[in-house]
Amino acid sequence: MKILGLTGSIGMGKSTTAAMFEALGVPVHSADAAVHRLYAGRAAPLVEARFPGTVRDGVVDRAALGSRVLGQPAALADLEAIVHPLVRAEETAFLDAARADGAALAVLDIPLLFETGGEARVDTVLVVTAPPEVQRARVLARPGMTEAKFAGILASQMPDAEKRARADYVIYTGEGLDAARRAVAAIVADLGEDRPET
Structure with a gap:
């Protein structure tokens, strides 16, 4: 089984592109969706223990948590130490099931x-991009x-040009949904072509 890493800066069309892979029957694991599930489950008590007052009715209040970690590198590192291993475990279970x-x-x-x-955990990388x-x-x-939030997020992400330079595939999502769907279908055909006959 080949593993394709899908990434892109904020607002580049990543979620929409992921849905196009799913529509073609390709299993997709979203790290963002995993975090949402974890914040309403296993991660909530761990986050509350480190950041008291950030959980409401058993669910992490993302706004309250954000106010505690944004611009605070040490706090952010603590949060990542809680969440990243849980997301990685979900990712591993997903890949095992797909196989x-x-x-x-x-x-x-x-x-x-x-x-x-x-990128060390995937075989190929697809970057989605759009004009600024x-x-x-x-x-x-x-x-x-x-504007301030957007600027802060951009500052924390690798520049789009560098991502594109490091990618195996690039989809330009500013050219419309049909063009993106064709590009996704071509990638699926390219990467899935050696599927054994069953």
Whole structure:
């Protein structure tokens, strides 16, 4: 089974692209979705123990937690030490299940793939990208997003040009959904072509 790492800076169309792989029957594991599940489950008591008052009704309050860790490298490192191993365990279980199901290809949707060394866990990397003005419009349309927040997020991410330079595949999501779907289908055909006959 081949493992494709899907990444891209904020607002580049990663979630939409991941859904296109799923629509073609490719199993996809989203690190963001895993964090959401963990914040409502196993991670909640661990986060509350380190950051008291950030859990409400058994679920991590992301806004409250964000106010405690954003711009605080030591606090962020503590949070990552709690969450990353749990996400990695979910990722491993996902890959084991995909292999057991006979999948030829599985996708790991990892927002900070290069920033966290995630490329070492995948066979190939796909970066989704869009023009800066498209990215900016998408991100600023999100609820609660501000110019300052957007600037802070961009500063924490590897520049888009560097991601594209390190990728095996690049999809330009600013060219419309149909173009992106065709690009996804071509990648699936390319990476899944050596699937054994069953």
